[in-house]
Amino acid sequence: MSSIQNSIRMIDVGAKPVSLRTARASGRLVARAETIRRIRAGELEKGDAIATARLAGIMAAKKTSDVIPLCHPLPLDAVEITIGFEPEAVAIEAVVRATARTGVEMEALVAVSAAALAIYDMCKSIDPGMSITAVQLEEKTGGMRGDYTRAGGPDSRPSR
Amino acid sequence: MSSIQNSIRMIDVGAKPVSLRTARASGRLVARAETIRRIRAGELEKGDAIATARLAGIMAAKKTSDVIPLCHPLPLDAVEITIGFEPEAVAIEAVVRATARTGVEMEALVAVSAAALAIYDMCKSIDPGMSITAVQLEEKTGGMRGDYTRAGGPDSRPSR
Amino acid sequence: MSSIQNSIRMIDVGAKPVSLRTARASGRLVARAETIRRIRAGELEKGDAIATARLAGIMAAKKTSDVIPLCHPLPLDAVEITIGFEPEAVAIEAVVRATARTGVEMEALVAVSAAALAIYDMCKSIDPGMSITAVQLEEKTGGMRGDYTRAGGPDSRPSR
Amino acid sequence: MSSIQNSIRMIDVGAKPVSLRTARASGRLVARAETIRRIRAGELEKGDAIATARLAGIMAAKKTSDVIPLCHPLPLDAVEITIGFEPEAVAIEAVVRATARTGVEMEALVAVSAAALAIYDMCKSIDPGMSITAVQLEEKTGGMRGDYTRAGGPDSRPSR
Amino acid sequence: MSSIQNSIRMIDVGAKPVSLRTARASGRLVARAETIRRIRAGELEKGDAIATARLAGIMAAKKTSDVIPLCHPLPLDAVEITIGFEPEAVAIEAVVRATARTGVEMEALVAVSAAALAIYDMCKSIDPGMSITAVQLEEKTGGMRGDYTRAGGPDSRPSR
Amino acid sequence: MSSIQNSIRMIDVGAKPVSLRTARASGRLVARAETIRRIRAGELEKGDAIATARLAGIMAAKKTSDVIPLCHPLPLDAVEITIGFEPEAVAIEAVVRATARTGVEMEALVAVSAAALAIYDMCKSIDPGMSITAVQLEEKTGGMRGDYTRAGGPDSRPSR
Numbered sequence: 001m002s003s004i005q006n007s008i009r010m011i012d013v014g015a016k017p018v019s020l021r022t023a024r025a026s027g028r029l030v031a032r033a034e035t036i037r038r039i040r041a042g043e044l045e046k047g048d049a050i051a052t053a054r055l056a057g058i059m060a061a062k063k064t065s066d067v068i069p070l071c072h073p074l075p076l077d078a079v080e081i082t083i084g085f086e087p088e089a090v091a092i093e094a095v096v097r098a099t100a101r102t103g104v105e106m107e108a109l110v111a112v113s114a115a116a117l118a119i120y121d122m123c124k125s126i127d128p129g130m131s132i133t134a135v136q137l138e139e140k141t142g143g144m145r146g147d148y149t150r151a152g153g154p155d156s157r158p159s160r
Numbered sequence: 161m162s163s164i165q166n167s168i169r170m171i172d173v174g175a176k177p178v179s180l181r182t183a184r185a186s187g188r189l190v191a192r193a194e195t196i197r198r199i200r201a202g203e204l205e206k207g208d209a210i211a212t213a214r215l216a217g218i219m220a221a222k223k224t225s226d227v228i229p230l231c232h233p234l235p236l237d238a239v240e241i242t243i244g245f246e247p248e249a250v251a252i253e254a255v256v257r258a259t260a261r262t263g264v265e266m267e268a269l270v271a272v273s274a275a276a277l278a279i280y281d282m283c284k285s286i287d288p289g290m291s292i293t294a295v296q297l298e299e300k301t302g303g304m305r306g307d308y309t310r311a312g313g314p315d316s317r318p319s320r
Numbered sequence: 321m322s323s324i325q326n327s328i329r330m331i332d333v334g335a336k337p338v339s340l341r342t343a344r345a346s347g348r349l350v351a352r353a354e355t356i357r358r359i360r361a362g363e364l365e366k367g368d369a370i371a372t373a374r375l376a377g378i379m380a381a382k383k384t385s386d387v388i389p390l391c392h393p394l395p396l397d398a399v400e401i402t403i404g405f406e407p408e409a410v411a412i413e414a415v416v417r418a419t420a421r422t423g424v425e426m427e428a429l430v431a432v433s434a435a436a437l438a439i440y441d442m443c444k445s446i447d448p449g450m451s452i453t454a455v456q457l458e459e460k461t462g463g464m465r466g467d468y469t470r471a472g473g474p475d476s477r478p479s480r
Numbered sequence: 481m482s483s484i485q486n487s488i489r490m491i492d493v494g495a496k497p498v499s500l501r502t503a504r505a506s507g508r509l510v511a512r513a514e515t516i517r518r519i520r521a522g523e524l525e526k527g528d529a530i531a532t533a534r535l536a537g538i539m540a541a542k543k544t545s546d547v548i549p550l551c552h553p554l555p556l557d558a559v560e561i562t563i564g565f566e567p568e569a570v571a572i573e574a575v576v577r578a579t580a581r582t583g584v585e586m587e588a589l590v591a592v593s594a595a596a597l598a599i600y601d602m603c604k605s606i607d608p609g610m611s612i613t614a615v616q617l618e619e620k621t622g623g624m625r626g627d628y629t630r631a632g633g634p635d636s637r638p639s640r
Numbered sequence: 641m642s643s644i645q646n647s648i649r650m651i652d653v654g655a656k657p658v659s660l661r662t663a664r665a666s667g668r669l670v671a672r673a674e675t676i677r678r679i680r681a682g683e684l685e686k687g688d689a690i691a692t693a694r695l696a697g698i699m700a701a702k703k704t705s706d707v708i709p710l711c712h713p714l715p716l717d718a719v720e721i722t723i724g725f726e727p728e729a730v731a732i733e734a735v736v737r738a739t740a741r742t743g744v745e746m747e748a749l750v751a752v753s754a755a756a757l758a759i760y761d762m763c764k765s766i767d768p769g770m771s772i773t774a775v776q777l778e779e780k781t782g783g784m785r786g787d788y789t790r791a792g793g794p795d796s797r798p799s800r
Numbered sequence: 801m802s803s804i805q806n807s808i809r810m811i812d813v814g815a816k817p818v819s820l821r822t823a824r825a826s827g828r829l830v831a832r833a834e835t836i837r838r839i840r841a842g843e844l845e846k847g848d849a850i851a852t853a854r855l856a857g858i859m860a861a862k863k864t865s866d867v868i869p870l871c872h873p874l875p876l877d878a879v880e881i882t883i884g885f886e887p888e889a890v891a892i893e894a895v896v897r898a899t900a901r902t903g904v905e906m907e908a909l910v911a912v913s914a915a916a917l918a919i920y921d922m923c924k925s926i927d928p929g930m931s932i933t934a935v936q937l938e939e940k941t942g943g944m945r946g947d948y949t950r951a952g953g954p955d956s957r958p959s960r
Contacts, residue, residue, distance in 0.1 A: 008207035008854045012878035014820060014897050020334060027292075046230050047168035051531035054328045055389050056229050059539075062385055062393050063227065065862055067274055068281050069216050069855050070206050073862050073875050075393050077334035077421065097334050099421075101877065101899075105288070106281050113273045113292070114227055121228050121266050128265070128297055128308050132187070132273070135292035137284075148288050168534045172558035174500060174577050180654060211851035214648045215709050219859075222705055222713050225542055229535050233542050233555050235713050237741065238652035257654050259741075261557065261579075328527035340814060347612070366550050367488035371691035374808045375869050376549050379699075382865055382873050383547065387594055388601050389536050390526050395873050397814035397901065417814050419901075425608070426601050433593045433612070434547055441548050441586050444617075448585070448628050452507070452593070452615035457608055468608050488694045492718035494660060494737050545702055549695050553702050553715050581717065581739075648847035667932070686870050687808035696869050707863065707914055708921050709856050710846050745928070746921050753913045753932070754867055761868050761906050764937075768905070768948050772827070772913070772935035777928055788928050 010070050013101040020077075021142035022097045025108035027135035029090040029116045035127040036085055039119065049122045050083050053115040057081040057094055060114030061107045068110065074100045076107065081115055092116055093138070103143050109135060170230050173261040181302035182257045185268035187295035189250040189276045195287040196245055199279065206282040210243050213275040217241040217254055220274030221267040228270065234260045236267065241275055252276055253298070263303050269295060330390050333421040341462035342417045345428035347455035349410040349436045355447040356405055359439065366442045370403055373435040377401040377414055380434030381427045388430065394420045396427065401435055412436055413458070423463050429455060490550050493581040501622035502577045505588035507615035509570040509596045515607040516565055519599065526602040530563055533595040537561040537574055540594030541587045548590065554580045556587065561595055572596055573618070583623050589615060650710050653741040660717075661782035662737045665748035667775035669730040669756045675767040676725055679759065689762040690723055693755040697721040697734055700754030701747045708750065714740045716747065721755055732756055733778075743783050749775060810870050813901040820877075821942035822897045825908035827935035829890040829916045835927040836885055839919065849922040850883055853915040857881040857894055860914030861907045868910065874900045876907065881915055892916055893938070903943050909935060 031039075039049045046052075058079045065073040077097040084091040094111035096104040116132045123130060139149040191199075199209045206212075218239045225233040237257040244251040254271035256264040276292045283290060299309040351359075359369045366372075378399045385393040397417040404411040414431035416424040436452045443450060459469040511519075519529045526532075538559045545553040557577040564571040574591035576584040596612045603610060619629040671679075679689045686692075698719045705713040717737040724731040734751035736744040756772045763770060779789040831839075839849045846852075858879045865873040877897040884891040894911035896904040916932045923930060939949040 008212055008851060008858070009881070010858050010876070010879045011206060012880075012897060014877035014899055046171060047534075048531055051328060051528055052168055052229050052535060054527075055532060055535045056227070058328070058330050059229075059386075059389055060227055063223075066859075067216070067220055067223065067227070068278055069212050069219075069859055070278075070281060072877070073393075073873075075395065075420075075875065076330070077392070078332035079330045080332075081329070097332060099334055100875075105284055106277065109277055109280065109292075113277060113295075116295075117266065117269055117273060118228055118230075120269065121230060124265055124297075125305070128300075129310060130296070132269075132295035133293045135273075135276075135295075136290070137288055140288075145285070150289060168531060168538070169561070170538050170556070170559045172560075172577060174557035174579055207854075208851055211648060211848055212855060214847075215852060215855050218648070218650050219706075219709055226539075229539055232557070233553075233713075235555065235715065235740075236650070237654035237712070239650045240652075241649070257652060259654055260555075328532055331526060366491060367694075368691055371688055371808060372488055372549050372695060374687075375692060375695050376547070378808070378810050379549075379866075379869055380547055383543075387536070387540055387543065387547070388598055389532050389539075390598075390601060393873075395875065395900075396810070397872070398812035399810045400812075401809070417812060419814055425604055426597065429597055429600065429612075433597060433615075436615075437586065437589055437593060438548055438550075440589065441550060444585055445625070448617055448620075449630060450616070452589075453613045455593075455596075455612035455615075456610070457604075460608075465605070470609060488691060488698070489721070490698050490716070490719045492720075492737060494717035494739055546699075549699055552717070553713075555715065580715075648852055651846060686811060692808055692869050696867070699869075700867055703863075703867065707856070707860055707867070708918055709852050709859075710918075710921060745924055746917065749917055749920065749932075753917060753935075756935075757906065757909055757913060758868055758870075760909065761870060764905055765945070768937055768940075769950060770936070772909075773933045775913075775916075775932035775935075776930070777924075780928075785925070790929060 013072060016101040018099060018101055019142050020099055021103045023104045023108040023140040024095045024138040025112045026093045026138050027112040027116050028133050029119050029130055030088060030133055031123060031130045032127050033088050035123050036088060040085060044122050046122045049119045052122060053083060053118045054081045056118035057111035057115035061096055061111040064107045064110045068106050071106050072102050074098050079111060081111060090119055103140055105137050105140055173232060176261040178259060178261055179302050180259055181263045183264045183268040183300040184255045184298040185272045186253045186298050187272040187276050188293050189279050189290055190248060190293055191283065191290040192287050193248050195283050196248060200245060204282050209279045209282045212282060213243060213278045214241045216278035217271035217275035221256055221271040224267045224270045228266050231266050232262050234258050239271060241271060250279055263300055265297050265300055333392060336421040338419060338421055339462050340419055341423045343423060343425045343428040343460040344415045344458040345432045346413045346458050347432040347436050348453050349439050349450055350408060350453055351443060351450045352447050353408050355443050356408060360405060364442050369439045369442045372442060373403060373438045374401045376438035377431035377435035381416055381431040384427045384430045388426050391426050392422050394418050399431060401431060410439055423460055425457050425460055493552060496581040498579060498581055499622050500579055501583045503584045503588040503620040504575045504618040505592045506573045506618050507592040507596050508613050509599050509610055510568060510613055511603060511610045512607050513568050515603050516568060520565060524602050529599045529602045532602060533563060533598045534561045536598035537591035537595035541576055541591040544587045544590045548586050551586050552582050554578050559591060561591060570599055583620055585617050585620055653712060656741040658739060658741055659782050660739055661743045663743060663745045663748040663780040664735045664778040665752045666733045666778050667752040667756050668773050669759050669770055670728060670773055671763060671770040672767050673728050675763050676728060680725060684762050686762040689759045692762060693723060693758045694721045696758035697751035697755035701736055701751040704747045704750045708746050711746050712742050714738050719751060721751060730759055743780055745777050745780055813872060816901040818899060818901055819942050820899055821903045823903060823905045823908040823940040824895045824938040825912045826893045826938050827912040827916050828933050829919050829930055830888060830933055831923060831930045832927050833888050835923050836888060840885060844922050846922045849919045852922060853883060853918045854881045856918035857911035857915035861896055861911040864907045864910045868906050871906050872902050874898050879911060881911060890919055903940055905937050905940055
């Protein structure tokens, strides 16, 4: 009972001040060129993958504390999902903002993951080999540990 | 209203027979060597990342139809999460089984994503540059479209 | 990607001040006179429809951001459901209050809808032709766009 | 304790055979003509209301047993949302199918309500006086009580 | 990684036959006599504790796989909550039935716990010293391990 | 409609000031000595019961307003679960903190109940006669009604 290994816990954020927190995360769904073409042309059996991915990302961000065991439930101010295309990939970015005692990195990462998974779901019958890669934090602001910008981060933003 | 683009829908699986479905998915959380060492040694402020990741993966698999908009709700027979370590990565694998009218690929992929995100959450204060990569389907069995094995799949399994 | 049509998003409320918000919504479940009589007499196979409707409304108000894709998750101060009877209708009213950055209209409308649907569920075996009508916002207060009162609103309140 | 009034309960469906169940429900969101024009033109601040309403309806159908207290949790085979337009209304229809021991009327009605509420949410800043009306069951098939078709039902279907 | 300690997993029930499963659980909320009197007389600030407890129990049974990490999601056939009174206690019983590959003990125990907690919530301002005791399985039927009846079980049933 | 009995409602907390609230609750899972031994030795078929119970408790605390019908949704600052052992019992304690308009007693009690139920679930195949007892509030601080300490409370804390 006394080892650090076992004592899983939600960190106490009560002493932290409420402040504006933002986080931007990104990720990529790598797919065949024909799959990308069909997503863009709206030629999928299940329908509009872009709208579905956006809504999946927004709704998942709101569920973060339900999916990630040690995350605090937070009221979110904004969630925005940007989706761009490359010849063989969908580039996904999520920006989350909250006025809270703790950061929103996980909300942004969960949003990117859910958006990518939602597109995977809509294309899996034609391209089961797709892969979700480089789901990562690009930058965050607010909080006492200071801001964070990923080395080389700005360059990796999807073209909008 | 008439374009394919807009008609988002949940596919009708009512005519498919109930059969045993399995899916195995994998993914990687790339981190600094020191982060991996601390996960393995149980030296994280939030506690045991391996147990937390396993439970996050299992519980997220059960929430798949709540997170992925067009997934069917399914009773699951089994969810198993395997976690292995490389010098600079955590390798995660999820196996899901169900006796159902549709496959469980999404459940396995959601489980891997949630497990990876849960570890990210527990290490983000010491290593915010971690990245989740190669979240992908390794194999699936059951259903009318036949089985699927990822090219080169078996080699990518984490050592247990 | 650039059209307004596609860019679904949760509006940023971070710049709005926190203030007291209230909303009152109403709706009607139109049913046969005999159905109304049985609801009031407590003669339904599934039991007490009034208590069930109240709890369904309160619990649904708390789930609003989970059901309505672009709603912000809000801490609610109060939810109150009033249920009245007419010869061939149940009149439902919900009042919701929160100290928040955005309004609670959706919470009140979701509460009315869920309460009406819960009664429908309990009576559907004896009166499947029931209809839910006039689910609408009666008034709201708080926020920067000013208060709102539905034209003719006060008259439409259910007798308590 | 002994009165019918108090004994709220989920009906036992264990003795009913598993069979194909379908339900079709409809409803209307009455709005100003200018609001309808902006929904159709994709000129809303929050984005594409049609895609959002479809997804809100599908996702809410899956949550029915969580929102309606006495509904049984059911695996659904299919959910389809159709949205049509009139000069001053959005017409919404939901078709739900399941292979189950009990009917899916509530799933279809919840889907219609959630879709209407999602559109309300996206238009409320420009037209708070909108009203949701005539949320009702159009037809159902399957089960031991026989099929049901609403008197005059077919005429009320939205033009697709 | 190889120790039994760490390998948390959801047991595979795929090889078990689908059969009728029932479970009955009970529990007690011990309270002051005056608290019991007020519950029975309907004199609580938050309203009808009996109806609320019944609905809390039914709805929680449906959420069991969401609350208990390693429980399988199950379609339930029936949930019934019985509430009885003693001079200084509320006696709660839950009966759950399902046609499934695994038992419903946890659903019944979760229902009893949630019903007791819901009453606690409604009385806590007048009697914070209440205690929930003897939450236990009374009997179960179905499944390959055979039926179970608690020693002395029948005597502990609340008077209805 | 006018009786207190029927008017179930969520109390309005809007006029209460936001302040730091804490609650500590405890409970016991009584089991056979051999069951306790196997929990401690990590010899359970489903795996590590201690980690699972901790996570079940933390995650359930976050779901309190979803499980207890009249609870307000609250942002939580911290949840901590302590688990101790006696020869024939597991002693569970939960401490919850929030900066909120209402107390967190229910969150602490829900956490204790879920942790106990999670352990029950993991041991039920070897010891179905286990019983959850003495789930009760030990102390709370904050709020306008003043602090509360259970008579004899400190003695009942589990040894850590």
